[in-house]
Amino acid sequence: MTNKVQLGSSEVFANPIGLGTNAVGGHNLYPNLDEQVGKQLVKTAIESGIQLIDTALLYGPFRSEQLIGEVIKEMGCREQVVLATKIGPKFVDEKMLIDNSADFLRSEVDAALQRLQTDYIDLMYLHYPDEVTPKDEAIGVLKELKDAGxxxxxxxxxxxxxxxxxxxxDGYVDVFQGQxxxxxxGAEQAYLPYTREHNISFIPYFPLASGILAGKYNKEYVFHDLRANMPHFQGEAxxxxxxxxxxxxxIADAKGEEVAHxxxxxxxxxxxxDFIIPGAKRADQVQSNLKTLDVRLTAEEIQAISSIFQ
Structure with missing residues (x-):
């Protein structure tokens, strides 16, 4: 297992390979999810040495947090896990509304603590910005909740x-998660210079572009989930x-490694x-993702891969 890495300027450290859990209880995102398979996925991840478990209110909604809370309670492993979740949106008459107001943030942190069956959350995100709340004020509320433990x-x-x-x-942001x-x-110009300068850990989501970068599809493959509408999966693209x-x-074959790793x-x-949080739908995928830590790329290989995707 590799050395742990620091989340921004916080006192939280974790293995750089985490687990994205939108397929654990994310019934609104993927059809026909089996909750027991999802729970086993999280259990396998923790047993294999993954610490950063990334979820959100939106996955389910609510259900992903609940299932992860159940697993951690059943395993009695809270201290081994770095729990990350995301506040918002709120649901009003079955509509989703973005709300970064102080009252909503405070009540939602308490609700997330209950769903996850814990008394602290290691990393709490604002999932989406609203259009009215000054962003530093919203983060100020999270800083109060951080000070409160x-x-x-x-x-x-x-x-x-x-x-x-x-x-x-005010320098309170530890992590930015973006595409x-x-x-x-685009983040190489838009975000990374700023996040590096201010010691903010950048965590990419969709690191394998919903599987296309894992090297497991061919031209004939037909998608029946949210990928069916994504530009990367359309026609000539x-x-x-x-x-x-x-x-x-x-490059991977020459190294004896898998494309995804x-x-x-x-x-x-x-x-x-500093961290990546590839998703998984099966326990073997979780263990496979951890093999990334054994891959050593030369400077030439890093440049070659960059050039392929210019």
Whole structure:
């Protein structure tokens, strides 16, 4: 197992390979999820040495947090786990509303503590920015809750670069989670210079671009879930992306490694990316993701992969 890495400037440290859990109880995102399979997924991750378990109110909604809370309670392993979850949105008459108000944040942190059956959350994110609350005020509320011992580190997700700067006006933001992968590299200019300068850990979501960068699909594959509408999986773009993945496969094969592990190792080789949280639907995928830590990329290989996806 590798050395633990620090989340921003917080006192929280974890293995750099975490687990994204939108397929654990995320019935609103994926059809036909088996909750027992989801719970076993989390159990296997913890038993295998993964610490950072990333969930959200939105997954389910609510159900992912509840299932993860059940697993941690059943295993009696709270101290081994770095629990990350995300506040919002709120549901009013079956509509989703974004709310960063102080009252909502305070009540939602308490509700998340109950769902997760714990008395503290290691990393609490604002999942989405609302249009009215000053971002530094919202983060100030999370800072109060951190001072009260309810949360240990503060994150934001899906904020624009300007919103991130406003949120971090007082230097309280530890983590930014945003879209970044080899097919979506805008964060290299938009976010990473700022997050590096201010010691904010950047955690990419969709690091394997919903599986396409894992090297497991061919041109004939037909998708029946949320991927069916994603641009990376459409027509000529899909074919072009698969061709790029095949170029990475040559590098992976020469090293005796799997494509997914080489791609994930490439992220960890980027300055400012401290953690990755690939999702999984099966326990064997969780254990497979951990093999990333054994991959050693040369400077030439890192540059070659970067060039393939320019």
């Amino acid at each position: 309810k949360i240990r580190a503060i994150g934001v997700s899906n904020f624009s670069p300007d919103q991130l700067k406003e949120a971090n006006k 970044y992968n080899l097919l979506e590299r 899909f074919v072009a992306n698969l061709e790029k993945v095949e170029q990475v496969r040559k 080489v791609v994930l190792a490439w992220y960890l080789a980027q300055d400012g990316i």
